[in-house]
Amino acid sequence: MDRSQRDGIVFTLIPGLGRRKCHALLKQFGSVSRVLDLSAEELVALGLSDAVCQAVSAYRQGLFAAEYLQRVSDWLFDPEHHVILWEDDVYPPLLRTIPDPPLVLYVRGNVDCLYQPQLAIVGSRNASRGGLQNTRRFAGALSKAGFVITSGLALGIDGQAHQAAVDNGRPTVAVLGCGVDVTYPRRHCSLAEQILLHQGALVSEFPLGTVPLSYNFPQRNRIISGLSAGVLVVEAALRSGSLITARQALEQGREVFALPSTLNNPQGHGCHALIREGATLVETTAHIIEPLSSILGCYALEDGDSVAQPETSRTEVVGALDAELQALLILIGYEVTPLDYLVEKSGLPAGDIMAKLVGLELQGLVENRPDGYLRL
Secondary structure, eight states: OHHHHHHHHHHSSTTTTOOOHHHHHHHHHHHHHHHHTTTHHHHHHHTOOOHHHHHHHHHHHHHHHHHHHHHHHHHHSSSSEEETTTTSSSSSSHHHSSOOOOOOEEEOOOOGGGOOEEEEEETTTTTOOOHHHHHHHHHHHHHHHOOOOEEOOOOTTTHHHHHHHHHHOEEEEEEEETTTTSSGGGHHHHHHHHHHHHHOOOEESSOOTOOOOOHHHHHHHHHHHHHHSSEEEEEESSHHHHHHHHHHHHHOOEEEOOOOOTTTTTGGGGHHHHHHHTTTTTTSSSSHHHHHHHHOSSOOGGOOTTTTTHHHHHHHHHTOOOOOOOOHHHHHSSSSOOHHHHHHHHOOOOHHHHHHHHHHHTTEEEEEEETEEEOO
8 A cells, every 4th residue: 555545544534624625625735744744833723723733743753643554555565456546647537526425435345337227226225015126127227228226235125236236247336334344234245246246346435343223324425426327226215325315416417307206205205305305307228328328328228128127027918817807807996906996896706806816916006005006
């Protein structure tokens, strides 16, 4: 690890020196090393606190963060481990343009995927079955179209987006709210390994060993959107981290897309709010690919698939149903439909209807809710 790397890492560890002040100093002096070479008197003249001045002095004497720097140096012996500084030419160019870019990125895995077209997919941790199915379809189709799917490795929509990409053998980027050597949530340890095996990457601005504290996640969300050309919100409550990501994306000048949901799904209300605020309402993958096609160089998916693959495949499934199943599906609305209503309107015994509903559910056409059935 050379001096510029050591200086860049230490710059983020100095207590009382926040990111905004760091960027102001970099703008003024051009590099971290020049700032750390300033005398104590010059640092005080800049209005920096005694704690900052003492930390800089201790670093020069090898007394500040020495153990951590050795830990990072040892960590970097693995060729799949990387540290990227804001000053580096290889810093992801889109991320550099946001108002508050991270000064250091720790990366595990294939660093090259950070320079490919990325699309963020985010949403609720407590997603509905329909939300998870939509995520799989859209993430799978968009990864085939050439996007690297970027998300936060959280439960629910995030995890499903990553899983869809790796199931297609495509790279995906997980931005963490902890150190890259800490996997959170623990149940996604296997998914994190799959991401690395499929030429994806785990990314964090937090130092190695950082535990997943709640206030880290809103901070990491700006990186998810900052790396990406656009953000697709699948499901989100009105007060959620996904809306934070979407609104940060708007502030960063990124495209924001939202999937509409049913009125009685609280996890869809955030998407509806985004649409009212100007996000693009999405029904097919074409609604995402067309506005972003200039960064892909094409409109079509690989292997001849249509950009509207999710809806086309569903139409084909419905068309293959027998007449009775199609008639039953017509009775089930996009609002929850009670079983009693289906019995009354179809004239079929409840047992027969239940058997047919199980078949429709297995094909991903309806969802069983506590108070009835919902068409997907």
